[in-house]
Amino acid sequence: MISTKTARMPGKLVAAIAFIGATAIGMASAPKVQNLCEGFLPTNSMRIPVDANETNSSFYAAAKKRTKKQAPKGGLTEQQFNDVMDRMGSPRGLIRYTTDHAVHGEQIRVVRPRVVVYACILVGVAATLVVSLVTRTPLILDVIRDRNALYREVRGDRIENAYTLRLINLDDAPHAYRLEVAGLDEAELVSPTGVIEAQPGEVSTIAARVQAPSSVAHGVHPITLSLAAVDAPNIAVQEKTRFLGPQP
Numbered sequence: 001m002i003s004t005k006t007a008r009m010p011g012k013l014v015a016a017i018a019f020i021g022a023t024a025i026g027m028a029s030a031p032k033v034q035n036l037c038e039g040f041l042p043t044n045s046m047r048i049p050v051d052a053n054e055t056n057s058s059f060y061a062a063a064k065k066r067t068k069k070q071a072p073k074g075g076l077t078e079q080q081f082n083d084v085m086d087r088m089g090s091p092r093g094l095i096r097y098t099t100d101h102a103v104h105g106e107q108i109r110v111v112r113p114r115v116v117v118y119a120c121i122l123v124g125v126a127a128t129l130v131v132s133l134v135t136r137t138p139l140i141l142d143v144i145r146d147r148n149a150l151y152r153e154v155r156g157d158r159i160e161n162a163y164t165l166r167l168i169n170l171d172d173a174p175h176a177y178r179l180e181v182a183g184l185d186e187a188e189l190v191s192p193t194g195v196i197e198a199q200p201g202e203v204s205t206i207a208a209r210v211q212a213p214s215s216v217a218h219g220v221h222p223i224t225l226s227l228a229a230v231d232a233p234n235i236a237v238q239e240k241t242r243f244l245g246p247q248p
Contacts, residue, residue: 138170139177141227143239150244151217159217159245160190165206167227169198175229179208183223184243187212195230210243217245 082092101108146162154160169175176195181187190209198204210223221243228236 140168142166160211163208167204218248
């Protein structure tokens with residue numbers, strides 16, 4: 001006769017007993033599953049049978065007894081698989097480097113439209129890079145207008161604009177540069193008037209002033225500041241800016 005306390009066993013205890021039983025059953029069946037997987041997965045412990053006429057019941061046992069060499073780390077190689085297929089009397093090429101078209105005997109196209117397009121893009125990018133390197137000017141000039149005043153009236157009935165020049169010598173040798181102004185009749189560069197010395201890799205900040213007669217300086221006029229090396233005329237840059245004067 002079962003006592004009342006035993007009959008009223010807590011639900012948690014019943015669940016624990018069921019979990020222990022399921023774990024025991026799983027551990028008992030784990031070796032069988034592992035042995036089954038060893039026959040199909042190329043792991044380090046896999047051993048492959050030599051004869052193809054072995055029965056299914058003794059397939060895995062014969063594989064472990066007759067094959068002594070284990071598969072290398074990461075699985076069997078293509079040649080090792082071919083050797084195994086030769087021993088078993090099966091066609092080779094179970095594992096190989098090929099394409100789906102080659103497997104089905106279809107024609108393989110090496111040159112395709114997108115290959116041609118990618119090649120043209122690559123050639124274009126390479127050509128652009130080469131041209132930019134060959135035609136690169138080792139000099140940078142930035143022109144910034146004076147923000148404090150649009151223009152100034154100076155003696156002699158003239159209008160003056162002030163600029164800040166930022167010069168960068170990208171060449172490996174020092175150079176002497178000369179600054180010129182163009183684009184406005186009778187415009188004159190007041191400063192700097194001499195040459196500008198710059199060492200290799202040097203960044204120079206220069207204050208520049210341009211003057212023009214008030215008779216031609218009314219309104220807004222586009223001008224060009226040109227900077228060229230005295231000792232290397234091929235090193236030259238131009239920067240566009242504006243010359244402001246009183247409204248007519």
